[in-house]
Amino acid sequence: MSGEATVIDLLMLILLVTAFASAAGYVGVCSRLVGQRSPPSDKAL
Amino acid sequence: MTWQGWLQIAVFAALITAAVKPLGAHIVGTVEGRGNALRMLSALENGIYRLAGVDSTKEQSWMSYALALLWFHFVGIIALYLMQRVQNLLPLNPQRFPAVAPDLALNTAVSFATNTSWQSYSGELTLSYLSQMAGITVQSFLSGARGIAVAFALMRGFARGSAQTIGNFWVDVTRITLYVLLPICVVATLFLVWQGVPQTLGPYVDVTTLEGTHQVLARGPVASQEAIKLLSGDGGGFFNANSAHPFENPTAATGLVEMLLIFLLGTALTNTFGRMVGDQRQGWALFAVMAVLFLAGVAIVYAKEASPNHLSSLGVDQLASAEQAGGNMEGKEVRFGVAQSALFATVSTASSDGAVDAMHDSFMPLSGMVLMANMMLDEVIVGGPGSGLFGILLFVIVAVFAAGLMIGRTPEYIGKKIEADEVKMAMLALLCVPACILGMSAVAAVLPAGLAGLTNAGPHGLSEILYAYTSAAATNGSAFAGLSANTSFYNLTLAAAMFVGRFLVIVPVLCIAGMLAGKRGVPASAGTLPTHGMQFVALLVGTVVLVGGLTFFPALSLGPVVEHFALQAGSAY
Numbered sequence: 365m366s367g368e369a370t371v372i373d374l375l376m377l378i379l380l381v382t383a384f385a386s387a388a389g390y391v392g393v394c395s396r397l398v399g400q401r402s403p404p405s406d407k408a409l
Numbered sequence: 410m411t412w413q414g415w416l417q418i419a420v421f422a423a424l425i426t427a428a429v430k431p432l433g434a435h436i437v438g439t440v441e442g443r444g445n446a447l448r449m450l451s452a453l454e455n456g457i458y459r460l461a462g463v464d465s466t467k468e469q470s471w472m473s474y475a476l477a478l479l480w481f482h483f484v485g486i487i488a489l490y491l492m493q494r495v496q497n498l499l500p501l502n503p504q505r506f507p508a509v510a511p512d513l514a515l516n517t518a519v520s521f522a523t524n525t526s527w528q529s530y531s532g533e534l535t536l537s538y539l540s541q542m543a544g545i546t547v548q549s550f551l552s553g554a555r556g557i558a559v560a561f562a563l564m565r566g567f568a569r570g571s572a573q574t575i576g577n578f579w580v581d582v583t584r585i586t587l588y589v590l591l592p593i594c595v596v597a598t599l600f601l602v603w604q605g606v607p608q609t610l611g612p613y614v615d616v617t618t619l620e621g622t623h624q625v626l627a628r629g630p631v632a633s634q635e636a637i638k639l640l641s642g643d644g645g646g647f648f649n650a651n652s653a654h655p656f657e658n659p660t661a662a663t664g665l666v667e668m669l670l671i672f673l674l675g676t677a678l679t680n681t682f683g684r685m686v687g688d689q690r691q692g693w694a695l696f697a698v699m700a701v702l703f704l705a706g707v708a709i710v711y712a713k714e715a716s717p718n719h720l721s722s723l724g725v726d727q728l729a730s731a732e733q734a735g736g737n738m739e740g741k742e743v744r745f746g747v748a749q750s751a752l753f754a755t756v757s758t759a760s761s762d763g764a765v766d767a768m769h770d771s772f773m774p775l776s777g778m779v780l781m782a783n784m785m786l787d788e789v790i791v792g793g794p795g796s797g798l799f800g801i802l803l804f805v806i807v808a809v810f811a812a813g814l815m816i817g818r819t820p821e822y823i824g825k826k827i828e829a830d831e832v833k834m835a836m837l838a839l840l841c842v843p844a845c846i847l848g849m850s851a852v853a854a855v856l857p858a859g860l861a862g863l864t865n866a867g868p869h870g871l872s873e874i875l876y877a878y879t880s881a882a883a884t885n886g887s888a889f890a891g892l893s894a895n896t897s898f899y900n901l902t903l904a905a906a907m908f909v910g911r912f913l914v915i916v917p918v919l920c921i922a923g924m925l926a927g928k929r930g931v932p933a934s935a936g937t938l939p940t941h942g943m944q945f946v947a948l949l950v951g952t953v954v955l956v957g958g959l960t961f962f963p964a965l966s967l968g969p970v971v972e973h974f975a976l977q978a979g980s981a982y
Contacts, residue, residue, distance in 0.1 A: 375511075391475045
């Protein structure tokens, strides 16, 4: 892959990481909206 | 319209109805670990847990379940993205396809991991066999299993009392894949191969046609991908023409079986739900709602497509006879005709599958509107495996809440009180999809980058844009055709729509599951609203149409409705 392609790939991966970090944050937002405590006591992963 | 056409629709409906109960029982038995069927695979199941370091006896809270699901999607998307980007360096690429462009690879990765299967590419001209098998097909299995897993989490929420957990995500996905998806796909793949669908790793074939010209026939491991494409609600075809391609759908029998596969799990899960909550009538009520909405849709589409189109004003004979199918045959495969194409299109859009055996862009305006409305109703007319069930349960929560307000009682459903928090989450899930569809369509309709993809002007152009974002956000994946979507603008915005349509819905659903599981059940009393009768079915149908349908009515008025009236005045787009 060319250098330009590698940079674009990195940008795409950053985009994905940001999107999933936001989705994980959305879990916390939903939890707070319904008044539940967070984070969960058991491990997710 | 012909009686043969209606008979075809009736046979399909009867076969699906017959499969609901046995398959519903099989699903609940295997996923909940109650049945003995297929337990010979339990050694494989336990081996997977050991390999992955999963403690199958430990359950998760809704937040842990949601985070595990997000993590699994994240890994899946990254893996599929990278596989496409380096496919030129990997084996099983006899056509020597180059690496997929970054924006297209991202769109495809998100598309298949979210069970949408929107395809901005032609499979036979873009992806290697390895990308098709280890990338697309694997994600078809896993994304289907993830949807059913979320439905199980919600079912446990209704079924359990005073519980802190809603199941184990890893166990659910493993069992659904091994005991539900895999066995059906093995049988379906063998059937498709028998009917003539290719299953080979050999390169494309160069043939000499009867006219003496050379033609390259694309082939590959089609049958195995076809089976899960239909069963999982994925819909992404090996070929660009999808199920309109004779190598994906060679006979009328495969056409019927493909439609059955699309609806099989979505309908059976209603019975699974009934069994989980201990009252199968509850499941049949949900099935009845799906059936009413589906049959209304297919009747409209068949009636419109079987009627003469605007070409009749030019003196073209379009009446059905022994010599021709009649009706609007533009964009339809001549082998399947109007009735099967109308049925397939309705099945495909009512579910979240998105496979096509005819070009939806060529349907009459009001038929196209029904196909769009099927998706806009948020996957409640059968929907995808799992997503259809949790989609309709979201509407159930809204319906019992509205009914509770009308009669002045605290709403409850299957012994669980529905309170403000559940309604809050249900509305959050139900509103994010329309907001995404309408917002993104509006942006695309004014930006030059969005307008550049249109091949039709006027209201049909708006329909093309609206259909694309609806298909993406509703995780359907079918294309209206006519929109050139393989551009950076559409690849990235449609990927965003798919992301929103999947995760912004699933997380509130799991939140509701967690809240319901923690509640104690309340016994039914004289004031309890019966939720298994025709009255509730009518209430739920009304709620779906009012809440879901009217949200999009202004946008549909500007697209297909205007086009319908323009057509009556002699203007075609």
